[in-house]
Amino acid sequence: MIQSLLALALVAGTSGWLAVRAIRLLRRGGACSGCSLAPLRPRARG
Amino acid sequence: MTVAAPPVLRTVALVGNPNTGKSTLFNRLSGLRQRVANYAGVTVERRVGRATLGNGEEIRVIDLPGMRSLAPRSPDERIAVDVLLGRRADTPAPDAAVVILNALHLEIGLYLLLEVRELGVPVVACLNISDEAERAGIAIDRGALAREMGVPVVRTIATRGEGMDELKAEIARATLLPRVPPVPLPEPLHGMCDRLRGAWPGTPGDAEIADALIEGPEADGIPDGVRDALRNVRGIETGGRLRDLVVGARRRRIAEICALAVRRAPADPRRDWTRRLDRTFTHPVAGYAIFLAVMGLVFVAMFWLAQFPMDWIKSGISALQRGTVAAFGAGDLSSLLSDGVLEGVGAVVVFLPQIALLFIFLGILEDTGYLSRAVLLLDRPMAAAGLSGRGFVPLLGSMACAVPGVMGTLVIPDVRERLVTIFVAPLMTCSARLPVYSCLIGVVILGAPWVQGLVLLGLYVLGAGSAFSLAWVLRRARRRAARTDFLVELPPYRWPTWRTTGIQLWQRVRAFLRRAGTVILGIMVLLWFLEHHPRSADPSRQLEESYAGRAGKIVEPALRPLGHNWKTGIGILTAFFSAREVYVGTMGTVYGVDGAGDDATELKERMKAERDPATGRPHWTLAAGLSLMIFFVYAMLCSSTVVTVFRESGSWRWALLQLGVMTGLAWVAAFAVYRAASAAGWGVLP
Numbered sequence: 001m002i003q004s005l006l007a008l009a010l011v012a013g014t015s016g017w018l019a020v021r022a023i024r025l026l027r028r029g030g031a032c033s034g035c036s037l038a039p040l041r042p043r044a045r046g
Numbered sequence: 047m048t049v050a051a052p053p054v055l056r057t058v059a060l061v062g063n064p065n066t067g068k069s070t071l072f073n074r075l076s077g078l079r080q081r082v083a084n085y086a087g088v089t090v091e092r093r094v095g096r097a098t099l100g101n102g103e104e105i106r107v108i109d110l111p112g113m114r115s116l117a118p119r120s121p122d123e124r125i126a127v128d129v130l131l132g133r134r135a136d137t138p139a140p141d142a143a144v145v146i147l148n149a150l151h152l153e154i155g156l157y158l159l160l161e162v163r164e165l166g167v168p169v170v171a172c173l174n175i176s177d178e179a180e181r182a183g184i185a186i187d188r189g190a191l192a193r194e195m196g197v198p199v200v201r202t203i204a205t206r207g208e209g210m211d212e213l214k215a216e217i218a219r220a221t222l223l224p225r226v227p228p229v230p231l232p233e234p235l236h237g238m239c240d241r242l243r244g245a246w247p248g249t250p251g252d253a254e255i256a257d258a259l260i261e262g263p264e265a266d267g268i269p270d271g272v273r274d275a276l277r278n279v280r281g282i283e284t285g286g287r288l289r290d291l292v293v294g295a296r297r298r299r300i301a302e303i304c305a306l307a308v309r310r311a312p313a314d315p316r317r318d319w320t321r322r323l324d325r326t327f328t329h330p331v332a333g334y335a336i337f338l339a340v341m342g343l344v345f346v347a348m349f350w351l352a353q354f355p356m357d358w359i360k361s362g363i364s365a366l367q368r369g370t371v372a373a374f375g376a377g378d379l380s381s382l383l384s385d386g387v388l389e390g391v392g393a394v395v396v397f398l399p400q401i402a403l404l405f406i407f408l409g410i411l412e413d414t415g416y417l418s419r420a421v422l423l424l425d426r427p428m429a430a431a432g433l434s435g436r437g438f439v440p441l442l443g444s445m446a447c448a449v450p451g452v453m454g455t456l457v458i459p460d461v462r463e464r465l466v467t468i469f470v471a472p473l474m475t476c477s478a479r480l481p482v483y484s485c486l487i488g489v490v491i492l493g494a495p496w497v498q499g500l501v502l503l504g505l506y507v508l509g510a511g512s513a514f515s516l517a518w519v520l521r522r523a524r525r526r527a528a529r530t531d532f533l534v535e536l537p538p539y540r541w542p543t544w545r546t547t548g549i550q551l552w553q554r555v556r557a558f559l560r561r562a563g564t565v566i567l568g569i570m571v572l573l574w575f576l577e578h579h580p581r582s583a584d585p586s587r588q589l590e591e592s593y594a595g596r597a598g599k600i601v602e603p604a605l606r607p608l609g610h611n612w613k614t615g616i617g618i619l620t621a622f623f624s625a626r627e628v629y630v631g632t633m634g635t636v637y638g639v640d641g642a643g644d645d646a647t648e649l650k651e652r653m654k655a656e657r658d659p660a661t662g663r664p665h666w667t668l669a670a671g672l673s674l675m676i677f678f679v680y681a682m683l684c685s686s687t688v689v690t691v692f693r694e695s696g697s698w699r700w701a702l703l704q705l706g707v708m709t710g711l712a713w714v715a716a717f718a719v720y721r722a723a724s725a726a727g728w729g730v731l732p
Contacts, residue, residue, distance in 0.1 A: 004377070
């Protein structure tokens with residue numbers, strides 16, 4: 001019983017966090033695993 | 047009581063061609079005291095820092111985007127020019143400019159230096175990468191250069207911090223100098239500039255107006271009100287004559303200065319060695335063969351060497367799962383941690399050694415100078431596809447991740463060409479596809495590591511080939527624009543520095559692990575819930591009757607013709623809503639819940655053990671595996687990229703069109719491959 005409640009709490013918390021991330025993604029644009037993985041980064045900068 | 051006003055913070059702009067070590071110099075000057083944001087309304091990085099000069103004075107330093115001349119051809123160059131002329135509300139006008147010159151290619155940098163000096167802003171010239179120039183036998187007489195250009199010239203090696211004190215002293219002197227009147231242009235142009243000045247907002251410099259005259263009214267970045275005036279003025283003079291008047295005059299001046307200030311020693315043996323190697327590595331036929339052989343070796347070595355650490359990681363994860371079950375006993379929390387989190391995240395993390403090895407090899411290739419030759423080689427097929435050389439770096443960046451790749455297309459001045467590059471960038475094989483390919487190759491390609499490596503190489507080539515082909519089709523369908531210039535610097539070959547490769551590798555490994563520990567972990571927790579609810583009366587049908595199973599069943603009809611069932615459907619759905627590598631994590635949990643091949647501990651073995659309930663034959667045949675790999679080559683299974691394309695292209699229409707085209711292409715190609723492979727008899731046994 002306690003395990004089930006803890007598991008559900010964890011799922012609920014994670015869902016909320018993922019939802020916040022998704023909204024942030026839509027607002028500010030994407031950031032993906034590769035941003036710091038690029039072997040040669042695009043030079044839209046200095 | 048009076049309060050002293052805060053001292054006015056003087057501002058210095060760092061200006062230079064791309065690849066002059068400008069950002070390294072900026073980091074040297076400002077250390078950790080820097081802020082990175084975007085210029086208002088565009089995704090061009092605005093890097094501003096603080097530096098303390100030798101006299102204790104604090105100054106503001108702006109690192110401007112790299113540019114070749116003051117004639118802006120792309121949005122980031124436009125911003126650099128605007129900042130330099132003090133026309134941006136979000137950035138203060140600079141009191142002085144430091145023009146960074148690559149001592150190896152002085153002639154290219156001097157053009158920009160001449161232009162900046164003509165603006166009238168106090169200038170300090172910074173002769174960077176001096177050590178490499180000296181090793182290459184290039185001796186630059188700084189005194190002569192300073193005399194001819196009329197600006198102080200400082201010798202620096204930004205990577206080692208040499209010459210920084212002298213540079214700071216010259217900056218301190220320059221920021222106190224007043225702006226001088228801009229240098230007048232040749233007489234015929236002078237009159238035309240005066241006529242245009244009235245139509246121009248703000249206070250343009252002669253050099254800027256002259257560049258606009260040469261580039262013509264259709265060029266990017268010219269204020270709209272100026273275009274008409276420009277058309278009229280251009281009616282008087284032709285572009286060619288103007289080009290000769292201004293560009294030709296500057297080039298002749300640069301040639302005179304270089305004749306006085308630059309001495310080239312006879313080529314040293316190392317340079318000669320580089321030239322000899324280049325003749326082979328950039329050969330129109332042998333060059334491509336060597337490139338394919340090098341990349342093939344990289345992939346084969348990756349598969350072969352990664353086996354051992356992958357086994358260790360698998361054992362570690364299994365031990366953690368056993369420990370979790372032992373500690374918590376049977377129950378939901380134990381199941382969530384063991385079957386959801388550890389199984390799903392573990393299925394992705396197990397590919398860390400392969401990703402690390404790939405980046406070690408790419409890092410070594412970049413460090414030795416070979417990757418620059420590969421860039422030069424690939425410019426030819428890109429030119430054939432109608433893509434500009436400037437699109438190369440964004441496309442190459444997309445081989446790590448399409449998100450920075452798409453953002454990097456900002457350097458492409460032609461709007462249509464930029465859209466085409468954005469459209470095809472996600473077809474380049476990103477690092478998120480690597481775990482998926484590796485997993486599927488492990489399941490259906492049963493040959494030696496070299497066979498598996500070659501299949502992986504084939505998938506990379508297919509991705510790049512498809513991107514170029516699609517670009518060719520799109521460019522033919524649209525107006526053809528002139529190809530923009532593209533300069534690639536070929537550094538001398540050198541031994542890789544292990545420190546640089548090590549730091550880059552650590553950054554990439556950390557990014558991969560961070561992602562596995564955040565987004566992928568979160569999705570696995572959610573997926574565990576969707577796979578275990580609602581509870582089924584029959585445990586063997588739990589997955590099928592769960593929310594995840596039902597969602598998979600909805601997309602199953604579309605996947606059946608490709609040789610796949612609802613389980614792959616769940617993986618594709620989760621990948622679509624997050625990112626591609628999540629497919630592997632999802633398969634980990636799906637096969638964990640379903641219990642197919644229960645005796646096996648490895649995902650690969652569990653997948654191999656799956657049988658088609660209707661026929662009783664193995665599900666993961668070569669045909670099924672190939673069709674799914676092809677599906678992943680083309681499908682846009684990445685929500686971050688869709689959002690980024692929307693933001694960069696400015697419309698949902700383009701993002702959704704791309705999503706639709708890529709999904710359609712993926713389905714058709716996977717269907718064709720599945721049918722062809724089945725007809726060849728590869729659809730029976732794995």
